[in-house]
């Protein structure tokens with residue numbers, strides 16, 4: 001009897017599902033998707049899922065008449081794909097504030113669906129982009145949906161004030177602080193401030209690979225430093241260990257931080273925003289997803305997998321030296337964020353950045369060929385959180401040094417070639433329309 005009981009307890013322990021609360025979402029602008037077919041939605045979801053992304057935070061603007069159709073397709077696609085979640089991000093900036101009754105209507109229609117993401121399996125999750133002025137609305141909305149898990153981004157208020165807004169209506173907070181100021185590398189200072197202010201409430205940490213926007217039609221023309229950002233930030237995710245991660249973004253081509261595939265039909269925004277050049281055209285960022293399964297596994301398991309099954313490498317660089325062409329009026333830093341503007345060439349380095357997922361750095365050598373000229377990486381700027389010699393991502397960079405032409409990076413270990421990566425664009429001193437493209441070539 002005693003043995004039977006012990007066996008029963010053991011069996012229960014074995015089969016009790018671990019409450020895996022950590023999740024990684026990608027932020028998706030629904031406003032860019034009215035032309036997206038059901039099959040394209042499905043394809044994007046399959047790609048995200050293959051990168052171990054758990055779902056999309058669907059950014060919706062309050063006055064967008066296409067929302068109805070786009071959301072219908074998105075949910076239809078998620079139901080078809082399976083194992084992929086969706087939830088709403090109410091954007092209060094794009095087209096003004098949302099009304100509480102509009103939000104109630106949308107939640108009424110969607111929050112109960114199986115594919116709608118629920119915190120701890122039962123509480124429909126909702127985030128926002130800003131909307132601090134409407135914080136009180138959420139007390140009313142929660143009266144209608146008492147189970148709601150409300151985790152807004154109220155970055156403009158800062159963590160201490162945000163956590164108190166609406167009488168403390170938020171169940172957690174999302175941050176939008178994914179980019180460093182000026183020449184600095186991003187730190188976890190702001191993330192730590194959120195954790196401190198939240199005192200145990202949920203935190204959704206932002207991770208982004210890049211930022212450049214030049215859309216005079218919408219009064220946007222600045223960049224933030226993306227040099228080495230993606231790989232550094234994922235190491236920070238491993239150390240901050242937030243409840244949730246939000247990747248900024250899946251398809252924001254206008255701000256150059258898309259990691260999803262380019263949909264030509266979505267690039268019409270460059271005309272609407274009166275961009276001097278279409279800076280996302282032929283600039284795929286898909287390779288930024290390549291190391292995501294590794295980064296996400298490290299984050300979710302709290303430690304790296306024992307071995308790297310497929311060693312691989314990713315590179316990125318800007319297509320022209322910073323001083324080669326007219327800067328297009330783009331500045332580094334945003335005055336709208338209370339930052340001092342700087343010339344981009346003082347912030348961004350003319351370098352080819354590489355990251356390699358390896359079992360160890362033993363015997364590692366990285367050759368960067370630009371045009372006919374070869375150079376070797378001299379140092380590592382990033383090693384796995386577990387340390388040198390351990391499985392994980394090793395990264396560094398090699399300056400252009402005046403070289404132009406095709407880019408090829410060869411990662412070798414003790415005479416063995418691990419990976420050869422070719423850039424999809426030559427580095428050139430000749431820019432389209434004579435204007436600098438500050439977006440990244442990723443391969």
Ligand SMILES: *[C@@H]1O[C@H](CO)[C@@H](O)[C@H](O)[C@H]1NC(C)=O
Pocket residue numbers: 405406426
């Ligand atoms: C890139 O450079 C190579 C070698 O100089 C040249 O053959 C090729 O045409 C260039 N590609 C473009 C798109 O300019």
